[in-house]
Amino acid sequence: MVNIEVGVYSGTGYPDGWLRICEQEKMPHKVTDKPDSPVIVFEKETPEWLADYLSEGGVAVITEAVPASLPFDSQYFGEGLTTELFFQGIQGVAYAPAMGSIFRGNGYGCFRLHEKRIAKNGISNGEFPVFLRKNVGRGCCFYTGLPLTKLLMCMGDTLRCFSPYTVVTERVSAIDKSLIAWVLVEVLKKAFWAAGLPYVRLWYYPNGEPTMFAFRVDVDGVYGTHLTAIARTAEEYKMPISFFVNRSLCQGDESFIKAISDFHEIGNHGDVHNLHDSLEDNISNIQQCSEWMRAEGISSGPWFVAPRGMWNWSLHQALEALGYEYSSDFGLEFDGLPFFPRINNRRSSVLQIPIHPYSVERAFAWSREEDAPEPTSETVADYFKKVVRDRLKNNLPAFFYGHPQYLGTMAHEVLPELMAAVTSLDIKTTTLTRFARWWLKRDATRYSVTWDEENRQLVVDGTLPGSVYLNVLTEQLDLTVEGIAERQVMFTKADAANEYRYLRGGIDQ
Ligand SMILES: [Zn+2]
Structure with missing residues (x-):
């Protein structure tokens, strides 16, 4: 054994x-x-x-x-x-x-x-x-x-x-x-x-799903009815959105934020729309926003995304000191699976949830910089759909983002089309918070596995939560698994075409 x-x-x-x-x-x-x-x-x-x-x-x-x-x-x-x-x-x-x-x-x-x-x-x-x-x-x-x-x-x-x-x-x-x-x-x-x-x-997703879909909106200003257009359209098409609100860019427009229904969720996007180097300044910037939301009666949770996507160790330590559940910052990482950052030889309790860092707003800015055609609702929807298919194929999270400024002007076209693609690919929707909580449950699972070579049997010791699946990757499928429910075992067979070889050599055996 x-x-x-x-x-x-x-x-x-x-x-x-x-x-x-x-x-x-x-x-x-x-x-x-x-x-x-x-x-x-x-x-x-x-x-x-x-x-x-x-x-x-x-x-x-x-x-x-x-x-x-x-x-x-x-x-x-x-x-x-x-x-x-x-x-x-x-x-x-x-x-x-x-x-x-x-x-x-x-x-x-x-x-x-x-x-x-x-x-x-x-x-x-x-x-x-x-x-x-x-x-x-x-x-x-x-x-x-x-x-x-x-x-x-x-x-x-x-x-x-x-x-x-x-x-x-x-x-x-x-x-x-x-x-x-x-x-x-x-x-x-x-x-x-x-x-x-x-x-x-x-396995990376609940119930053996191949990927999950989520959409995050950073509210750097409500832009009149743009925020409402996103929230209402998304709800109509059953796309729950994780909104992250910036205080200084939304002050005076609280009524638009309060109008977001609880079909969606709301988190913190700081006060000053920037990152600080010191721990104290980062703490204060996060607190200014959460205190404002509390005073205004905006229902929100200890969830954060960094202004400008900018990230440093002291921001993460500030979130940990304030007891935040997760943060999502493409200055640290994008497109991958969630993880607990390790800083100064210790694991942080604040989960990091990478997203795909394309936003319609940046696409407009880029087109002006490059003198290129502006994005349209059609090109934006097409792009999102391409990335969704890529995420599905590679079992990576299909987590996207945008802002009210321009996404709000095309929400009526883009969001229904994106949601139709997600539904037709049978991808389940989630929110950053729901997924973070499932990831925590997966992370807390304790189990061990032994291999019985003679009987070609894997023996699992431990209890997996019902939605958490064991994934066994083998070159040969001639083995059995004992100790957990059959439906909770996923096999993946190594595909010969998927062997990653040195481009101009071979494997030395
Ligand atoms: Zn922002």
């Missing part, structure tokens, strides 16, 4: 990035400094027992590897800087500005030391796998010299493209963190399969 779990090597630091991935996947894991798990993940630092662990059949995954981390000839090439990663399964580019050790060999994905160049003289130079794979004895080592786990909590945002479906730009996280998280999960899956084990996690 083998415990299906990830060992997160403690070392002298604290591997926050790996812990986030394990928590987000909700897979059995533990922090350890011993070779006592079938798959162990490391950040930079590795112990003396790594060589024996690998040769006896252990599987290691190492980020930020340096030659000294690796107990074999690593084919070290030198130190390098890169900004773009390519991975089969990722459409376009993943932005991951990083420096680290470069190794030659075979593996998965690629990056280029000489970016944005074409090949000449038939020479392909400076191209390396993102993750390398090396068989050692009976075990196997996956490693990257790039600090991918560390990038997950880096601050910093910039104006850039954020989606393969639009050329509109937005000021978002300078790092494609949700794509990096996805790459780390892909490698973890391969690590379990290399160990001859299924990959086990809790």
Whole structure:
């Protein structure tokens, strides 16, 4: 019997990035400094027992590897800087500005030391796998010299493209963190399969749904009847909206906010429409808004989205100090699954819920900057529908956003069409708050899994809430699961076409 779990090597630091991935996947894991798990993940630092662990059949995954981390000839090439990663399964580019050790060999994905160049003289130079794979004895080592786990909590945002479906730009996280998280999960899956084990996690959505749909509106001014148009149309078409209200931009217009029916929900979007560097100033900015809503009798909850999407550690600490349930800030991350940020080696209690950062308002501003045609209700609806289909295909949340200013002028056309697409794809609607609360329930689940190789049986110990499903990813479907209701088990079979291979190499086995 083998415990299906990830060992997160403690070392002298604290591997926050790996812990986030394990928590987000909700897979059995533990922090350890011993070779006592079938798959162990490391950040930079590795112990003396790594060589024996690998040769006896252990599987290691190492980020930020340096030659000294690796107990074999690593084919070290030198130190390098890169900004773009390519991975089969990722459409376009993943932005991951990083420096680290470069190794030659075979593996998965690629990056280029000489970016944005074409090949000449038939020479392909400076191209390396993102993750390398090396068989050692009976075990196997996956490693990257790039600090991918560390990038997950880096601050910093910039104006850039954020989606393969639009050329509109937005000021978002300078790092494609949700794509990096996805790459780390892909490698973890391969690590379990290399160990001859299924990959086990809790599914991302209630009742095994493939995705969920939500819409958030940041009320940076009600713009007369625009806010009302959004709220009424959305309710008519059964689309519950999470409104986040900014005090200084809405003062004097409280009656429009009070008119929002309780079919929708209302959260906090600060007082001054900006981010502060200090904890005290961020606390005060959040409180000014919540106190105003309370005084005005606006019914709202401890839910926040950052003005301008701007995010820093002290904002998150301010939300934690004030007991907020969640925040949603594309300056930290967008498009991915919810997670609990880890700051200064501890997990925050405030959930972060990424959304898709396209807004009609930014699309109008961009068209003026670029002298390009203005968006119309038709192009906006088409864009949203494209992204919904993409989210469904990739099992990512279909969480969108906008503002009253321009979305309000086209709500009558855009929202019904978007809702019709969501309904026809059989996608269930939720709100940020409802989804956050379900995610908390999933997060609180305690369970363990053992693998009986002889009978090819997974045995689950623990109780899963009825809406939380176990997801088992295997290369072969010749196994059974014991210990939980059959309807709560979802199998995913690895698809040969979905193997992510190094673009110009093969796997070294
Ligand atoms: Zn705003």
